[in-house]
Amino acid sequence: MAGVAAGGALGAWARHGLGSWLTALLPSTFPLPTLMINVLGALLLGFVAGYGIERGRLPEAWRLPVTVGFIGSFTTFSTWSVDTVLLLDAGRWPLALANVGISLAVGLAAVWVGRRLAFRWRV
């Protein structure tokens, strides 16, 4: 549990830092930073699931801290949902739909790419 908490602290810190940086870089009413972070986390978890766990390259002791802790906390479902509802509330249906559709399509594709890379990785 301590490893999961430590990974979670790092994951939240990385999400907040990267999110703030992306928000300053790409100011917009569309919640692009959360979308980019969620897709990056999906790619990472797809890779770690394939390379670290299915191929056994990540030592047992690191698995929960990295997957459940760090990557689980790096991505977020709640912010994404609230962002979507706030867009709907503001009458911005196309942006709300885009936020859901793009996150899903690109997020699932990212997991798939991450796992493919994990099995092709020669190291």
Add this chain to the structure above:
Amino acid sequence: MAGVAAGGALGAWARHGLGSWLTALLPSTFPLPTLMINVLGALLLGFVAGYGIERGRLPEAWRLPVTVGFIGSFTTFSTWSVDTVLLLDAGRWPLALANVGISLAVGLAAVWVGRRLAFRWRV
């Protein structure tokens, strides 16, 4: 940043603890624990966004640690995406579709309910 990290540690710890308990309680091939945690986090963030931030009842210093830190880390997009791709990979299309559809529908409804409660709360 320290508050966000501390909130993130607690959020990951709560997700892992509650997830393990729910997995033991409701063993299934369907990733119900992550779905329940994501919906609960969406409800919580909807409430905190309305009550704590829009109504101003959560002191400024607590906002990022609670929202970005704790609730952001309590929910997860990456695990949800990987679970969905693993179901697709195993040929379990109906379960994968259900995981996406139910999470979205119930998650967005939960945000809406959380915000409604936040504005009706008399305290």
